[in-house]
Amino acid sequence: MSIESRTKFLHTKEINVSNNESDQTSQPPFKMPRAPPHVYSCFVINRTQHPIECMVHYDGRPGEDKFNEDIHVTISANDEKFFPRCLFQPDLPDSYCKWVKIVTHIKVKKHDGKVLEVYYPFDHVYCPIRNWEFHVCDEGDILSKPPTRPANLLKYEGLDEYER
Numbered sequence: 174m175s176i177e178s179r180t181k182f183l184h185t186k187e188i189n190v191s192n193n194e195s196d197q198t199s200q201p202p203f204k205m206p207r208a209p210p211h212v213y214s215c216f217v218i219n220r221t222q223h224p225i226e227c228m229v230h231y232d233g234r235p236g237e238d239k240f241n242e243d244i245h246v247t248i249s250a251n252d253e254k255f256f257p258r259c260l261f262q263p264d265l266p267d268s269y270c271k272w273v274k275i276v277t278h279i280k281v282k283k284h285d286g287k288v289l290e291v292y293y294p295f296d297h298v299y300c301p302i303r304n305w306e307f308h309v310c311d312e313g314d315i316l317s318k319p320p321t322r323p324a325n326l327l328k329y330e331g332l333d334e335y336e337r
Contacts, residue, residue, distance in 0.1 A: 210298040212276040215305040218253040223284035225309055229256045231274035232293075234263050242274060248309075258303060281309050291315045 219225050225248050233240020240261050248254050259274040277293040291307065296317040298305060308316040 208300045210294045211301040212305045213273050214258040214303045215256050215276055216253050218308045219248040220308055220310045222250050224249050226282040228280040230278035231259050232277045233274050279307055289315050
């Protein structure tokens, strides 16, 4: 190999190396994706002077309706109802894990027939959480509020030894 061809070869190598280095430095740094704002369990608190009809919708596996669930209750005046975390196993008998359903819709019908609804993503929820609170008042919409009681009191309620 002649000196000219060697110099040309080495010069080409340097250009390729420097191009690869600039490609690597131009990429933005990796950022961890945010945790989803999922609500796993909640309280619906009736702050009115009349009973309300309440429906809480849980979504199971995305893209499938067979694991979705609606719970309908009547909540007395100045009372509350706890909607616990719901678990399911989608691929029985081959499944080895359980999934958690996500609260995605709350619908309330007041005594005067007015219907209030809130949908996922809920206001002020920024990460997965249990025991979120939804307040229904005489005036205005359903308020989405952080838990006001310790989550650990309800954390293990109704779970078997494998779910804790």
